[in-house]
Amino acid sequence: MFDIFWRSVVIGIGATVLMDIWAIVLAQATGGSLPNWAPVGRWFWHLGNGKVFHDDIGKAASYEHELALGWIGHYVVGILYGILLVLIAGPGWLAEPTFLPAWIWAIVTVGAGWFLLQPGLGIGWAASKTPNPAKVRFLNLVSHTVFGFGLYATALIIR
Template sequence: MFDILWRGMAIGIGGTVLMDVWAMLLSLLPGQNRPNWAPVGRWFWHLKTGTVFHDNIADAEPYAQELALGWIGHYAVGILYGILLAAIAGPDWLAAPTFLPAWILGIVTVGAGWFLLQPGLGIGWAASKLPNANTVRLLNLVAHTIFAAGMYWTALLIR
């Protein structure tokens, strides 16, 4: 059990790091912003009061450490997904990883962003309130595919 836990944690960190590298590279393109985890930190902070959905997270009461909490939450979720992958795929997959299980989980996890986080931030189901919703959705799918690749490559490194 401990083996699955530590490998899952490493796999989740590896996937999250690669996704962050991708986001930083993407932000070098015209019209793309650097990731800002402060709104996500504010969202996490307000979960303690039972508030999951906001009309606009910018209108919610600020939290002094929301950027740090956003980064911590981002990595905690990535680690959770890595542990989930290791637990579901099991010891045989950890001994000989393949991309497909990581990619399936990566794509499934887009749902948490589309149906929990994005409406929680006030941008609608699957970013539906944004003028570029389809672009955001496509970028979400690409980012989570890169997250899956990072999980897979990390699993290969630690097998």
């Protein structure tokens, strides 16, 4: 049982690392910016006070360590997604990982960003309040596809 747990944790970490590498490559290739995890950290901080949705997270009270909390939260969520994938797919998936369950799960997890995190940050349901919601949604799907590949690839490496 512990073997299944630790491998699930490693799978979540590996997938999150690959997603972060993808963000760096994308930013360098397009001249765009890297993800800023400070607003996410601020959002996590305010969850402790029972506040889930903000009109603008930038106007919410700041927290001294919000950037660190954002990074920690990012990785904790990735780990939870790795654990949940193994719980859903079953321990047999760890012995013979396939891409499809990992990819489907990764696409499903976009929903947490679209319908919890993004409105929580004040950027609307599925980034509807951003200047280009279709672009944000597309990039969310691509980054979660990379995350799904990371789940699969990490599972292959550690099986």
